[in-house]
Amino acid sequence: MSLASDAVLIAKKDMRIEMRSRIVFAQVLPFGGIVLLLFAFALDTDRGVLPIVAPGLFWVTVTLSALLAVSRSFAIEAEHGALYALRLSGLDGAAIFLGKAAAIVLQLLVLEVVLATGVFVLYDVHVPGEAVLAVASVAVAATVAIAAIGTVYGVLVAGIRARETLVPLLVLPAVTPLLLAASRSFEYAIDNDLSTSLRWGSLVGVIASVCVMVGVVAFGPLLEES
Amino acid sequence: MSVVRLRNAVCLLGRFPALAGADLDVRAGEIVWLSGPNGAGKTTLLKLLAGLLQLHRGTATVLGIDLAIDRHTHRSSLAFAGHDTFAYDDLSVSENLGFAARAVGASQDAAANAATHFGLDDLAAVTHANLSAGQRKRLALAMAFARDADLILLDEPHAGLDLSGRELLDAELVRAATAGRTVIYSSHETDRAVGLNARTVRIVGGLAFQDALAEQSE
Numbered sequence: 001m002s003l004a005s006d007a008v009l010i011a012k013k014d015m016r017i018e019m020r021s022r023i024v025f026a027q028v029l030p031f032g033g034i035v036l037l038l039f040a041f042a043l044d045t046d047r048g049v050l051p052i053v054a055p056g057l058f059w060v061t062v063t064l065s066a067l068l069a070v071s072r073s074f075a076i077e078a079e080h081g082a083l084y085a086l087r088l089s090g091l092d093g094a095a096i097f098l099g100k101a102a103a104i105v106l107q108l109l110v111l112e113v114v115l116a117t118g119v120f121v122l123y124d125v126h127v128p129g130e131a132v133l134a135v136a137s138v139a140v141a142a143t144v145a146i147a148a149i150g151t152v153y154g155v156l157v158a159g160i161r162a163r164e165t166l167v168p169l170l171v172l173p174a175v176t177p178l179l180l181a182a183s184r185s186f187e188y189a190i191d192n193d194l195s196t197s198l199r200w201g202s203l204v205g206v207i208a209s210v211c212v213m214v215g216v217v218a219f220g221p222l223l224e225e226s
Numbered sequence: 227m228s229v230v231r232l233r234n235a236v237c238l239l240g241r242f243p244a245l246a247g248a249d250l251d252v253r254a255g256e257i258v259w260l261s262g263p264n265g266a267g268k269t270t271l272l273k274l275l276a277g278l279l280q281l282h283r284g285t286a287t288v289l290g291i292d293l294a295i296d297r298h299t300h301r302s303s304l305a306f307a308g309h310d311t312f313a314y315d316d317l318s319v320s321e322n323l324g325f326a327a328r329a330v331g332a333s334q335d336a337a338a339n340a341a342t343h344f345g346l347d348d349l350a351a352v353t354h355a356n357l358s359a360g361q362r363k364r365l366a367l368a369m370a371f372a373r374d375a376d377l378i379l380l381d382e383p384h385a386g387l388d389l390s391g392r393e394l395l396d397a398e399l400v401r402a403a404t405a406g407r408t409v410i411y412s413s414h415e416t417d418r419a420v421g422l423n424a425r426t427v428r429i430v431g432g433l434a435f436q437d438a439l440a441e442q443s444e
Contacts, residue, residue, distance in 0.1 A: 009325070009328055009329065013314070013317070013325055016316075016317065016321065017314055017316045017317060020316040020317075020353070021315075021316045076314055076315070076316075079314075079315060080310045080311045080312060080313050080314070080315070080354070081308065081309075081310025081311070081312050082310075082312050082313065082314060084278065084306070084308065084310065084312055085312035085326065085329075085369075086329075087278065087301070088276060088277075088278070088301050088304070088305075088306055089301070089302070089326075089329035089330055090298075090301050090302030090329070090330055090331075091329055
C-alpha cells in the first residue's frame with residue numbers, strides 16, 4: 001500500500017473510534033467551552049479587555065483541548081497493546097504519523113469552529129470580511145502544527161504509565177512560539193491589518209511545515225521505542 | 227527450509243538476561259511448542275522473533291532476515307498474538323479484523339475466513355468492549371490468522387479459551403502447518419501439544435532445550 005492509503009487507513013480508524021466513543025466531542029468540546037466561559041468571567045470587570053485578548057485566549061483554549069485529544073489518541077493505542085500491532089503491521093511510521101495527526105486535525109477543526117462561535121458571542125469579537133480567509137488559513141496551519149507536535153510527543157510517552165501528565169509538560173513549551181505567532185496573526189486580522197497578519201501567518205505556516213517534516217522522520221523510530 | 231535460526235541469542239530486559247544464549251532451529255511447516263515455567267523466557271523469545279525486542283548478543287535469523295541488522299522487514303510476514311488482544315474497544319469484531327488484515331495488505335477474505343474459523347461470525351457487529359474474555363481471546367487469535375502470515379507466533383493461545391475455542395484453535399494451527407506455515411507457540415498445557423504433534427522446545431532460565439520432552443519420554 002502507498003503512504004497516502006496507509007495514512008487514510010489510520011485516520012479512518014481513529015475517526016471511526018471517535019465517532020463511536022464521542023470522547024472528544026462529548027468531553028473535550030464542553031471542556032473548551034467551559035475554559036472560554038471562565039476566561040470571560042475572570043475578565044468580566046472590564047468588558048473592553050475581552051476583544052483585545054480574545055485571540056490569545058482562543059489559542060490557549062484550543063491548545064488545552066488539543067492536549068486531551070492527543071492523550072485520547074494514544075490511550076486507545078495503549079489500552080490493549082495495539083501499539084504492538086501497529087509496530088508489527090509493517091505500516092510506514094510516516095503513514096501512521098500522518099494518519100493519526102490528520103484525525104486530530106479534523107477533530108480540532110470541528111472544535112475550533114464551535115469555540116470561535118463562542119468567542120464571537122462571549123467576547124464580542126468581529127472579524128472583517130476580507131480577513132476571514134486569512135484567519136481560516138492561519139487556523140488550519142496552526143492546527144496542523146499543534147496536531148503534529150502532539151502526535152510526536154504522544155507516541156514518545158505512549159508506553160509510559162504517566163503519559164497523561166507528561167503530554168502537557170512536553171507539548172506546552174513546544175507550542176509556545178506557535179501560539180504567539182497564531183495569536184499575533186489573529187490580532188492583526190481583527191484590526192484589519194492584513195499584511196502584518198499574513199507575515200505572522202507565514203511564520204505559522206513555516207512552523208507547521210517543520211513540525212510535519214519532523215514528525216514524518218521521527219515518528220517511526222519513536223514508535224519503536226514506545 | 228529454515229524459518230528460524232538462533233545461535234547463542236541473548237536478550238536483555240533492562241539488565242536481566244531474559245534470554246541467556248538460546249539456540250533454536252525451526253523449519254517451514256513445523257508446529258513448535260515452547261514449554262517451561264513462568265519467567266523462563268518464552269514470551270521474550272517470541273517477542274525477539276517478532277522483532278519487538280533487540281538482540282543483544284549472538285545471531286538470530288527469522289524468515290531469512292538477520293535481526294541484528296533489520297528488525298522490521300520480516301514483520302509483515304509474521305503474526306503475533308500475545309497476552310493483550312491488540313484490539314480497539316470501540317471497534318466491532320469485523321472492524322478490528324478488517325483493520326488488522328488491511329494493515330498488512332491481506333485480503334478481506336482472509337479476515338472473514340479467520341472470523342469463521344474462530345466462531346466469531348455471530349459476533350461480527352459486537353464491539354471489543356462488549357466481548358467476554360474468551361471471546362476477546364478468539365478475536366485476538368483471529369486477528370493474527372487474518373494476516374495470512376508465513377510465521378505465526380502465539381503466546382499462551384489456549385489460556386482463557388473454552389473447550390470449543392481450544393479445538394477451533396488447534397484445528398487452525400494444524401491447517402496453518404499443513405499449508406506450509408510455521409507455528410511457534412508457548413503454553414503450559416501438555417495435552418494440547420501432544421494432540422497437535424508439536425515439536426517440543428523447553429525454555430528454562432533463558433536457555434532453549436530442543437526436543438527435551440521427547441528425549442525425556444524416550
